[in-house]
Amino acid sequence: MKIYVFGTRGFPNIQGGVEKHCEELYTSMSDTYEITVFRRKPFVKSNTTYKKIHFIDLPTVKTKGLEAFLHSFLCVLYCIIKRPDITHVHNIGPGLFIPLLKMVGLKVVLTYHSPNYEHSKWSYLAKKGLKICEFIATKGADKIIFVNKIQLQKFNPVIQAKSVHIPNGIKKKKEIKDNSFIKSLGLSPFQYILSVGRITPEKGFDYLIKAYNLIKNKSIKLVIAGGCDHSSAYAKQLIHEADKSQVILTNYMNEEQLNHLYTYARLFVLPSFNEGYPIVLIEAINYQKPILASNIEANKSIGLAKEQYFEVGSVNDLKNKIENEINKEYTDIIYNINIPTWKEIANLVTNIYSQAAN
Structure with missing residues (x-):
């Protein structure tokens, strides 16, 4: 069975939750299927094969709003010509083009990662456009995978029946x-707070820095591991504030580097305003780190203890929670949270492909 994939910038060594999801999922499936992943040329840093996965690198522009649209359209044309057994689309924006795939009789699986129209970086018109994409994508797909159960439950019974x-x-x-x-980053073991993600407004790093500036224990450093999505006033301001506050911005970190950062972190903080099902949070759980997370729906669905959540956007609440944590003696935490392995997830997706192909 031939699987074609688009809606991701690609992998390996390309930052992003969807990119991480795709890398882990498809490398766990590459012995079962012939998998081709479409990557976006401006972000590509590696050869055209990786762990039995074939890549097709197509052009796009590094412009917010046009990057995914242009690339997805080119991917659809390629799929129409090559006619894979399954086309797997990631995210609702690229899902706009699902009707074109269906018109020529192709089978389509959609993975719904997050309601992108909730992100503050988008204009009013862009948010309305993404809502339309959501409607078209969910209606057109043969099967839908939701990474967040709560998001699935918001849809009507017709959509839920195929999800x-x-x-x-x-x-x-x-x-x-x-x-x-x-x-080498100027850090000492268990003497820093770690946060991970792209430098975009919905990640909430700006108010994390403000909260950090208010804590009294300055022997504890703050590390934000993530690169800038697009050049923006927000990113420039955050870099300025981080430099002024002696916060360490590492830029993009690969998997090996993140393993080191997670291992020796004193505390992990996720201050996001919006998430789908945050990989960085479950990775912190996997490393048994003390965790603080904003009380948004997606983070609460993970099932941390009540005291591990803080009011999203609240500098004071976050500052108080951080001080409470770093004043404790450090210890690993054994979480009673059942998180499947990527191999288990790959087996579940295999079942979806079989259903969609019939």
């Missing part, structure tokens, strides 16, 4: 015993 909840997963935690990498 399934399959969350993001984890893989075995890598044991790190060498702390030379974090020392």
